[in-house]
Amino acid sequence: MNMTTTKQHDQKATPETSNFNEGQSNLLLKGIAVSGGVGIGQAVVIERITTEICPRRIIRVEEVPLEVARFEAAVHAAAARLKTIKQGIDDHHPLGEHSYILDTHIMLLTDKMFFDGTKRLIGTELLNAEWALTEIMMKITSAFDTIEDEYLRERARDVHFVGERVLKILMGIHHESKIHHLPPNAIIVAHDLSPADTVQLTREKVVGFAIDMGGKTSHTAIMARSLKLPAVTGLDKVTRLVQTGDTIVVDGSTGAVIINPDPETVFRYRERREVYRKYHQSLMTYGRLPAVTSDGSYTARITANIELVDEIEIAADHGAEGIGLFRTEYLFLGRQEAPSEEEQYEAYRHVLSRYSPNPVTIRTLDVGGDKIAYSLNVAHETNPALGLRAIRLCLSRKELFKTQLRAILRAAVHGNCRLLLPMISCLSEIHAAKAVIEEVKKELASEGKEYQDHLQIGILVEVPSAVAIADMLAKEVDFFSVGTNDLIQYALAIDRVNEQVNYLYDTLHPAILRLIRQITNAGQAIGIPVSMCGEMAGDPVSIPILVGLGMNELSMNALSIPIVKKIIRSISVDECVELTRQAFDMHEAREIHDLIENWMTRRFPKDYFL
Amino acid sequence: MNTPKGEETLERTLRIANHQGLHARVATMVVQALQQYAASVTVVKDGVEVDGRSVLGLLLLAATHGAEILVKAQGPDREEAVEHLSRLIEYDDNEAARSKGNSRNI
Numbered sequence: 001m002n003m004t005t006t007k008q009h010d011q012k013a014t015p016e017t018s019n020f021n022e023g024q025s026n027l028l029l030k031g032i033a034v035s036g037g038v039g040i041g042q043a044v045v046i047e048r049i050t051t052e053i054c055p056r057r058i059i060r061v062e063e064v065p066l067e068v069a070r071f072e073a074a075v076h077a078a079a080a081r082l083k084t085i086k087q088g089i090d091d092h093h094p095l096g097e098h099s100y101i102l103d104t105h106i107m108l109l110t111d112k113m114f115f116d117g118t119k120r121l122i123g124t125e126l127l128n129a130e131w132a133l134t135e136i137m138m139k140i141t142s143a144f145d146t147i148e149d150e151y152l153r154e155r156a157r158d159v160h161f162v163g164e165r166v167l168k169i170l171m172g173i174h175h176e177s178k179i180h181h182l183p184p185n186a187i188i189v190a191h192d193l194s195p196a197d198t199v200q201l202t203r204e205k206v207v208g209f210a211i212d213m214g215g216k217t218s219h220t221a222i223m224a225r226s227l228k229l230p231a232v233t234g235l236d237k238v239t240r241l242v243q244t245g246d247t248i249v250v251d252g253s254t255g256a257v258i259i260n261p262d263p264e265t266v267f268r269y270r271e272r273r274e275v276y277r278k279y280h281q282s283l284m285t286y287g288r289l290p291a292v293t294s295d296g297s298y299t300a301r302i303t304a305n306i307e308l309v310d311e312i313e314i315a316a317d318h319g320a321e322g323i324g325l326f327r328t329e330y331l332f333l334g335r336q337e338a339p340s341e342e343e344q345y346e347a348y349r350h351v352l353s354r355y356s357p358n359p360v361t362i363r364t365l366d367v368g369g370d371k372i373a374y375s376l377n378v379a380h381e382t383n384p385a386l387g388l389r390a391i392r393l394c395l396s397r398k399e400l401f402k403t404q405l406r407a408i409l410r411a412a413v414h415g416n417c418r419l420l421l422p423m424i425s426c427l428s429e430i431h432a433a434k435a436v437i438e439e440v441k442k443e444l445a446s447e448g449k450e451y452q453d454h455l456q457i458g459i460l461v462e463v464p465s466a467v468a469i470a471d472m473l474a475k476e477v478d479f480f481s482v483g484t485n486d487l488i489q490y491a492l493a494i495d496r497v498n499e500q501v502n503y504l505y506d507t508l509h510p511a512i513l514r515l516i517r518q519i520t521n522a523g524q525a526i527g528i529p530v531s532m533c534g535e536m537a538g539d540p541v542s543i544p545i546l547v548g549l550g551m552n553e554l555s556m557n558a559l560s561i562p563i564v565k566k567i568i569r570s571i572s573v574d575e576c577v578e579l580t581r582q583a584f585d586m587h588e589a590r591e592i593h594d595l596i597e598n599w600m601t602r603r604f605p606k607d608y609f610l
Numbered sequence: 611m612n613t614p615k616g617e618e619t620l621e622r623t624l625r626i627a628n629h630q631g632l633h634a635r636v637a638t639m640v641v642q643a644l645q646q647y648a649a650s651v652t653v654v655k656d657g658v659e660v661d662g663r664s665v666l667g668l669l670l671l672a673a674t675h676g677a678e679i680l681v682k683a684q685g686p687d688r689e690e691a692v693e694h695l696s697r698l699i700e701y702d703d704n705e706a707a708r709s710k711g712n713s714r715n716i
Binding site: 111112113144147148155158310342343346347 | 627630631633635637638641642664665672674675
């Protein structure tokens, strides 16, 4: 919901609104939101050299030396330019830590495959330098395409950046002048932005990025976050729809890009930008504070969900007091063999020691057999969500499970480790898992390996049957973690990705609130902590109820941490308990939404999440 | 490859310590390091052999975290060269960067 007000109507034509031209007015594109905030400004389209516009010419044999010399000169010019750019980056540059990539690019220029390869092709195929270079680039990038690892595969982009730089020199295109002469409030629109171009941007003039290419590991995404500028990637064809000089809005929080917005839209986004800007400044200060209610009687531990080891720093920056959910799946997916014990050990140890003494909750493998190639002989399943997955898969592929447990038990000596078992639906699964853990401990002990003997073991409560027997399960484990994403799907019988039915998905459904209350009651009765790690835990609207139910820990996407801390610090336990009581008297999700949203609007009139 | 008299090939298996694998930063450091040595160095993984002085070659090995690579070196300073490479490859530079005063509050 946007807070749109119509207090003031500024009729003045400004650079932001003056450009209503040919047809493409108010065109909305959706991409991937990779760096938050709102940017409104003038598009500056950075062209790329597509293979179609690359000049192609068969040369005469006697022209070969000249063509080779042209190529060599262009490479040297490109290398010299990159060196100059690199030297211009001092220690205080916000992108300083990424500048090594320029060294990589300088090296790529003279790499055998690239440099010698192109020269050879000029001589053997009698191609002009541009054509030969394009061929080599295509050859190299197609070799990268076969790499499974996303990060390494994306390095094909580096070959492109370097090749394009040489191509532009060969063709006499001075693309950098555009970067050096930016208008104020520039929105950089590009197919992909090279690191060399990014570091040269005058930060005071750039207000956002809109990029065709996607990928969370793309340089643009990483750099935009470092620069704290809004960015949307994965827009596919924004470079074809926008012209330099067009007015453009980039909302890096939602992934929306609006080309030539109408005055009303500009107006709305200006407000949103202001709100976001001030809000963000004030918000980050909350990250460092504990989530204690205004009456001081209740403190929730606020932790982060992570998938990649690399996410631990961003989580720490936003104020995570530990990791409430370390999804280990990424270690297992997209590869031919299961990760070795050592590889897993290193990953877990790394996260545990970074956060010690704060807790890190490691969830054991939570996928279906269909997702991993090496889980032998998995029969085809017509309904994988209800099939052999998570703890069920682990108990049936015991070696896979044991290797992971060995790695976790060994890594656990380096920090405060909690083990989380996913998809538990009955008591016997806990007993079976514990038996495997004991078996693994004995093995480690007999091998003389160091391991954590007193590992805290908890379960992810996400199957409705587990909620029904929560009182029994609570006696068997050290903690509960509520996995709302799956719990809601299973309890309401809704596939979230099915667009026909996902309108029924609702975190505030009376049934869901009752299930959650049953879990917290069971935990409190036995005296074990209860945490929540689904999306609901980071949703501002659900916070008063989760506080009202006495949830001990909330684990969420790192970006939500500051706002959640702010909310908790501003409310009292009494008002949350009262609001929760009212919510439990209501029969429809809609009524509960209205109740809480009205209350939140009253209590937090200035916060943009409403 | 012709082996000059009295010069053997030194071979050593190394494991990739970095979590992103043998990625751009490590590959760049490897090539930079080898510039100080005269030894010829190749790197082998899954039967593919590349020049240790080629960033592209190293990246295309697609050596992910935990993978093993075989380093072969020839030349008078082969020991030093391989030793240097093992320090770069069997060492997690991300972690080093963090412990170098880059730690923030948690």
